[in-house]
Amino acid sequence: MTASKSTEELTRVVIRFAGDSGDGMQLTGDRFTQETADFGNDLSTLPNFPAEIRAPAGTLPGVSSFQIHFADYDILTPGDHPDVLIAMNPAALKANIGDLQAGGTAIVDAHEFTDRNLKRVGYESNPLEDGSLSDYQLHAIDLTGLTVGAVEEFGLSRKDASRAKNMFALGLVSWMFGRPIDGSIAFLGKKFAGAPAIRDANVAALRTGYNYGETTESFAVSYVVKPAVIPSGRYRNITGNTALSYGIVAAGQLSGLQVFLGAYPITPASDILHELSKHKAFGVTTFQAEDEIAGVGAALGASFAGSLGVTTTSGPGLALKGETIGLGVMLELPLVVIDVQRGGPSTGLPTKTEQSDLLQAMNGRNGEAPVPVVAAQSPADCFDAAIEAARIAITYRTPVILLSDGYLANGSEPWSLPDVESLPRIEPGFATADPDTTFLPYARDPQTLARPWAPPGIAGLEHRIGGLEKADGTGDISYDPANHDHMVRLRQAKVDGIAASIPEVEVDDPDGHAKILVIGWGSTYGPIGAGCRRARLAGHRIAQAHLRHLNPFPANLGEVLAAYDRVIVPEMNLGQLRSLLRATYLVDAEGYNAVRGMPFGAAELGQHFIELCIKEGE
């Protein structure tokens, strides 16, 4: 008998899957995300996991979660507070219940709520029974028991059988929100192709979870979130690290250069190394170096030899690479340095996000060593940001630092797929030999101030370069004071001149009369935008601008800043962009800063903006 169930329409939902780091929550979240993308909602995701690979089971440090926000309109963030929390054990409940929306739905695996497990995380009594969850719609279900029962016929051990409980949970939540599960069934078929019993058990658990929602009386309502109205085109869901990797592959294709990645594994950048190592057919060579220094050194060597040298890292690795980046500044060779920022200082919070490497990127080298800095603003935007970093590196013969962060790296969103034919080509413009003139390795292109790029192999262009100061033009070693002063200024002028090739910063100021400008960079784009929307919905005027280029700044930035009474700079650091803006433009920029390892919430920023607007009478 099938109960007749009612449906309720919602415009947006935030769901968080939480469990032990061994419970497969990231996989569950990924699958739900793909189902949601297939269904046509706009979405944004935020994985959150511990640095420990398998922290002791059932403990608070071992909790891993995956949050997805989806809606029938375009959304900008993975959401502040979940409407639905799936908690696979007491630790996951305890770590996440505080974030659940009042009146929200908590689905828990009651099987795990044993005295021992409760005690382990400090629950004095069972929250499923003591009334402490009365503010929520609680569904205490024996997910483990139901899963084991559903997969009995496949002859798995109890342990293996119970591991499919994440698929049961996925099935149940998929039913609740009308997600199609065919894609996930196909995915499981492929993933466990070599282990038919496990494949069949997972598929059975998924289906049983779905059917459980449909038949059990405790779930009276399912929800409908209609597909979003988004611009026509082809889309796929993508994480920042994958988009960034594809950007690098594309940069190689667009420039006709071989790509050489020298990298040392580091969280949260390693997935770029993993992804790029698959693409040898696209002329990408990856080298897992003995350390961060060797990674960037080999990349710079490859650039000297005529490839596009790339290195990937996070904050601690950027610190180690500083000397080699300085050599790149002196050698004036293309080099793309990707810093996927994480919480610092030192080892800090390896799996959490932060924006605190901006000043390191700007200044983390000895001497006057200007380096262009580019930042990505959303997971899909990492693709464009990587191509832009490569364009600057190749065109201007310079190291470029590309800043991403842990939130962009692991978060995902739908990506409007570019038409490859429409992507701009990048011209390496290698030097050619002219028998009538002496080759000057430090001659300059009058427009870009770039020097010739002359990889070995061309007769007549033999030259020696190094980290010692160069004589202008010849590139010979020079200790001449006037020459050094000239060269320091020349290198600075070259980087400053890049501003001529980048777009002006655009301001989103709906009626053009706002007095307050909010300006940000990097992954705060979504939360700032969502915060501004909230302020505007509440009837306030507020303008938003976001910087792709941190060095040099867009040519019109000073004018833009001067046009507003107040300039607000939200950052996941203690005010690094704010310092640069104040120093560069003498503008009294105000910060809004938090370093909690998590992105800003839309509500938090919205509230802050509204308070500012009220104060300003906006």
Next chain:
Amino acid sequence: MSVDLGMPQGHGLEGVPTADGPQTRKDFSSDQEVRWCPGCGDYAILAAVQGFMPELGLRRENIVFISGIGCAARFPYYLDTYGLHSIHGRAPAIATGIATTRADLSVWVVTGDGDALSIGGNHLIHALRRNVNMTILLFNNRIYGLTKGQYSPTSEPGKVTKSTPFGSIDAPLNPLSLALGAEATFVARTIDSDRKHLTAVLSAAARHRGTSLVEIYQNCPIFNDGAFDAIKDPETRDDAIIPLVHGEPIRFGADGRLGVVRTPGGGVDIVEVDESNAGDVLVHDAHATDATTAFALSRITDGGAVRRAPIGVFRQVERPTYDDLSREQSVLAGEAPSLQALLDGPDAWTVA
């Protein structure tokens, strides 16, 4: 007359284009003024390299010299090839990027005992175990010269220098023992002042496919003069230098009165040779798969003042190189699908 080291003609230079016509030493001299101290051993090494390059017969533009920091690191400026004077200790890493991306280049690293064994020790051992096709010339003068006279990782214990007024308390490294321990496929030693031997070793090193490590004893007349007197002084050198020639018994001293024999413990020892024990003298096998004997030979030179030193090729074995394997994987990857197909992926959807 050249020195015969008993080495095979290796294929280390395969893939590097050869010159159209004969070259001279002048072709390899750059227009830069050489700025080492008078009497520095580096002059002799530079002269030997410039003199030996035409023998290799490679196109000049396909030769790259990479160095780190130190006196030796100025070397690339004086050769009219492509050159890169980089940062302290990192030359092997930079060279790895060059060698891996360009099969058509002959890649040389010039380094010193401080550059290679102290600040750059990590890169050296990893280049050796990867067996990247490059030749590393390690100028060992057992002192820091460019920073004006501090002890180095190869200085003898007790050495009094500016930074060790009461004597060094550091235990030194033996560069060749280190290289052998790091799985090096070509390990050799030669001397700055013996041009013929130096040339023969460099020739064998360049032709070896893989990482060749050549330790060159090099005198620093300013901060460590006489460090190698025992093997340079005509009075003592015959009993101090132990020439290694593949396939030959290891004998030295006037009329070969001394020889190297195995000890029961697995090491080697030096004995006076007469008819009764001539058959016990070790026959040098540079190509032995097992590096144990090469290691034992490297231990003849202890960490103190140089009194005895084998010179020649300690070890030369064939092992696939990192750069060849990397390029092979790229070839096996075949034709790329379209970039559009990569970006689209398997799960794209269309919004009308």
